[in-house]
Amino acid sequence: MRSQAISIVISLFVAACTDQPVEPSPDLTETDVAVQMGVDYSFSRPSLSGLHADGYTFVARYLSNDPGKDLSKAEANAIIAADMSVVSNWEASSTDSLSGYNQGVDDAKTANAEAAADGAPGTRPIYFSVDFDAAESQQATINAYFDGVASVIGRSRTGAYGGYWVIKRLFDAGKIAWGWQTYAWSGGNWDSRAQVRQVQNDILGGCCDKDEAVATDFGQWGHGEGKTDAVQLAFQANTGDLWTTGTAGTKNWKLGMMDGTSPAICQLATGGFEVAFQANTTSLWTVGDGGDKDWSLGMMTGSSPSITCLPSGGYEVAFEANTTSLWTVGTAGDKNWSLGMMSGTSPAIAAIASGGYEVAFEANTTSLWTVGTAGDRDWNLGMMAGTSPAIAGLASGGFEVAFEANTTSLWTVGDAGDKDWKLGMYRGTNPSITALANGGFEAAFQANTTSLWKAGDDGNGALNLGMKIGTSPAGI
Numbered sequence: 001m002r003s004q005a006i007s008i009v010i011s012l013f014v015a016a017c018t019d020q021p022v023e024p025s026p027d028l029t030e031t032d033v034a035v036q037m038g039v040d041y042s043f044s045r046p047s048l049s050g051l052h053a054d055g056y057t058f059v060a061r062y063l064s065n066d067p068g069k070d071l072s073k074a075e076a077n078a079i080i081a082a083d084m085s086v087v088s089n090w091e092a093s094s095t096d097s098l099s100g101y102n103q104g105v106d107d108a109k110t111a112n113a114e115a116a117a118d119g120a121p122g123t124r125p126i127y128f129s130v131d132f133d134a135a136e137s138q139q140a141t142i143n144a145y146f147d148g149v150a151s152v153i154g155r156s157r158t159g160a161y162g163g164y165w166v167i168k169r170l171f172d173a174g175k176i177a178w179g180w181q182t183y184a185w186s187g188g189n190w191d192s193r194a195q196v197r198q199v200q201n202d203i204l205g206g207c208c209d210k211d212e213a214v215a216t217d218f219g220q221w222g223h224g225e226g227k228t229d230a231v232q233l234a235f236q237a238n239t240g241d242l243w244t245t246g247t248a249g250t251k252n253w254k255l256g257m258m259d260g261t262s263p264a265i266c267q268l269a270t271g272g273f274e275v276a277f278q279a280n281t282t283s284l285w286t287v288g289d290g291g292d293k294d295w296s297l298g299m300m301t302g303s304s305p306s307i308t309c310l311p312s313g314g315y316e317v318a319f320e321a322n323t324t325s326l327w328t329v330g331t332a333g334d335k336n337w338s339l340g341m342m343s344g345t346s347p348a349i350a351a352i353a354s355g356g357y358e359v360a361f362e363a364n365t366t367s368l369w370t371v372g373t374a375g376d377r378d379w380n381l382g383m384m385a386g387t388s389p390a391i392a393g394l395a396s397g398g399f400e401v402a403f404e405a406n407t408t409s410l411w412t413v414g415d416a417g418d419k420d421w422k423l424g425m426y427r428g429t430n431p432s433i434t435a436l437a438n439g440g441f442e443a444a445f446q447a448n449t450t451s452l453w454k455a456g457d458d459g460n461g462a463l464n465l466g467m468k469i470g471t472s473p474a475g476i
Contacts, residue, residue, distance in 0.1 A: 036213040040089070040198070042069045044207035048082035058220050060087040060180070060196070060211060063114040063126070076118045076222065085220035087196070088115045088124065089161060089180070094131035097145040098138060104128075104148025112153050122353035122395040123311050125178045125219040126153065127196075130162035133185040139169050146175040154355030156312035159219060161198075164189040177312040178219050180211075195219065217269045234263040234275045242277055242287070253287055256280035260302055264317075266309035276307040276317045284319055284329070295329055298322035300341075306349045308357055308393075318349040318359045326361055326371070337371055340364035345386060348401075350393040360391040360401045368403055368413070379413055382406035386428060390443075392435040402433040402443040410445055410455060421455050424448035430472040444473045 039051060040060035051059070059079050061071035071086070079086050090096075090111040096103055111126050128149055134142060150158045159178030160170050163185025170176045171193045179194030190197060195218035200210040213220070232246035242253040242263060256279060257263070263277035265288075272289025279285045284295040284305060298321060299305070305319035307330075314331025321327045326337040326347060340363060341347065347361035349372075356373025363369045368379040368389060382405060383389065389403035391414075398415025405411045410421040410431060424447060425431065431445035433456075440457030447453045452465045452473060467473070 036218075038084075038087070038196075038211040038213060039203070039208040040087075040211055041208045045075075046204060046207050048078055048084065052082045052084055056084060058085040058087055058211075058213060058218075060089055060127075063088060063090045063111045063118075064092040065110060065114075066092070070114065071118050073118050076120075080222035084222075086118075086120070086222045087127070087180075087219050088118075088120055088221075089127040089129060091129035091131060091161070094129060097128070097130045097134075097142045099145065100141050101144040101148040104145040104150075105152055106148075108149040108152035116396065120221050122397050123157070123351070123393065124221045125157045125159045125311070127159035127161045127178060127180045127219065130160055130166050133163060134166040136165070136169070139166070139173075142166065143170070143173055143175050146170060150175070154353065156310065156355035157353065164191060167191050167194055232265060232267070232273045234265040234277070236261070236263065236277075240280065242275065244273070244275060244288075248273065255285060255287065258282060258299075258301065262304045264305055264307040266307050266315060268309050268315065269311055269313050274307060274309065274315045276305040276319075278304060278319075282322060284317065286315070286317060286330075290315055290331075297327065297329065300324060300343060302344050304346045306347055306359075308349045308351045310351050310357065311353075312355065316349060316351075316357050318347040318361075320345065320347065320361075324364060326359065328357075328359060328372075332357060339369065339371065342366060342383075342386060346388045348389055348391040350391045350399055352393040352399055353395065353397045358391060358393070358399045360389040360403075362387060362389065362403075366406065368401065370399070370401060370414075374399060381411065381413065384408060384425075384428060388430045390431055390433040392433045392441055394435050394439070394441065396439050400433060400435070400441045402431040402445070404429065404431065404445075408448065410443065412441070412443060412456070416441055416457075421460075423453060423455060423460075426450060426467075426470065429470060432472065432474050446471065446473065 036057045038058035062069050156177050158176050160176045161180040167179045167181045168191050180196040181194040182198040195215040197212045203210045232248050234244050236257045237243045240256050242255045258278040261278045265275045274288035274290040276286045278299045282298045284297045300320040303320040307317045309315045316330035316332045318328045320341045324340050326339045328335050342362040345362045347359050349359045358372035358374045360370045362383045366382050368381045384404040387404045389401050391401045400414035400416045402412045404425045408424050410423045426446040429446045431443050433443045442456035442458040444454050446467045452463045
């Protein structure tokens with residue numbers, strides 16, 4: 001495969017022409033989050049079916065290097081089979097956090113490895129215990145400990161268990177994204193940012209403590225990995241308007257889309273969804289539970305944006321500006337990357353387990369590029385002109401990209417390995433890629449026979465289903 005030259009162009013500020021702006025829709029009505037009941041326990045092993053029958057929906061379990069106390073893969077599977085979710089918590093010693101930064105690094109490495117061995121997806125948070133009445137004078141050391149944790153698993157996955165004051169100070173200092181507050185050492189106060197509350201000790205005959213989840217996503221995994229079972233679709237109706245439909249309801253947003261473009265949608269960590277699309281003014285718009293906004297940034301006519309929802313909350317959008325430069329905007333920041341894209345193509349964006357995001361796109365040299373939190377790189381691999389890559393954040397960390405090479409062969413590159421699959425794609429189509437919960441990835445594409453194919457860690461081969469010529473599949 002031929003190498004490609006680096007292509008960097010300096011783009012002007014992108015201001016969309018809005019002669020006939022589309023009108024924003026009315027505000028959405030927020031719905032209350034239903035409180036879920038859960039338990040946590042260490043050396044006890046209560047009946048999982050009994051817990052479920054009593055109305056408990058999640059179990060918080062330990063990581064600590066003590067087999068008698070720790071969650072195992074078999075127990076995790078049993079919890080999930082009992083129709084409950086799992087929450088991961090590290091506690092080898094109640095006062096680990098008083099040992100500072102290096103202890104945080106060591107604990108996070110071990111906790112992350114144990115969580116992965118239990119089957120936890122690499123995007124899910126881990127709570128680290130501050131299981132004592134921490135004084136304000138100890139906070140600097142505790143903060144350093146959580147800096148050490150975040151250096152390993154990312155701030156977006158870093159959580160803390162403790163009383164009100166330590167949880168409040170950690171949130172205020174930006175050291176954690178997740179809070180599990182106990183009623184102990186709290187004086188009746190609750191921090192509204194904490195997703196989980198421990199409300200009672202020694203229930204069910206003394207085997208367990210009682211917890212309440214007060215957020216839709218509280219770090220649980222095993223049942224949707226923190227997402228609800230909601231399914232929501234976004235599409236351009238035959239009237240040209242943006243519509244969404246699914247378990248969150250059906251709505252005509254009465255916002256005109258650019259003909260021939262496609263919207264992108266993601267599920268927010270805090271519940272609900274956000275949609276990105278090119279309006280009929282060529283401006284980028286986002287609408288949904290994360291807010292409605294005309295970004296007043298002009299997109300390349302005929303291109304479509306990509307959106308990813310971040311584990312820590314919010315979202316980030318990638319798109320080709322009307323200058324052909326790659327842009328990203330959202331809660332993780334707005335940036336003109338000053339990198340020229342192949343005109344009319346669309347970038348792909350994915351959240352990564354360590355925090356942040358990574359974008360893949362076809363440069364105006366036809367070379368594959370990736371940029372973002374995990375680093376910027378010209379892969380020096382030629383793409384089929386006019387095509388768009390796909391990217392997935394891996395459960396184990398990092399990312400993997402799938403694309404059609406200029407040989408028409410399917411290629412995948414990234415942290416799971418680089419490979420020419422030597423499988424011919426239908427010229428000018430785009431593959432899809434998705435991360436597998438147990439690690440690895442699977443790609444789907446239209447073969448040059450027009451049949452749907454898959455390739456990756458879940459197996460390779462034709463699915464013996466004919467696709468419409470020139471179209472591209474999508475997968476989750």
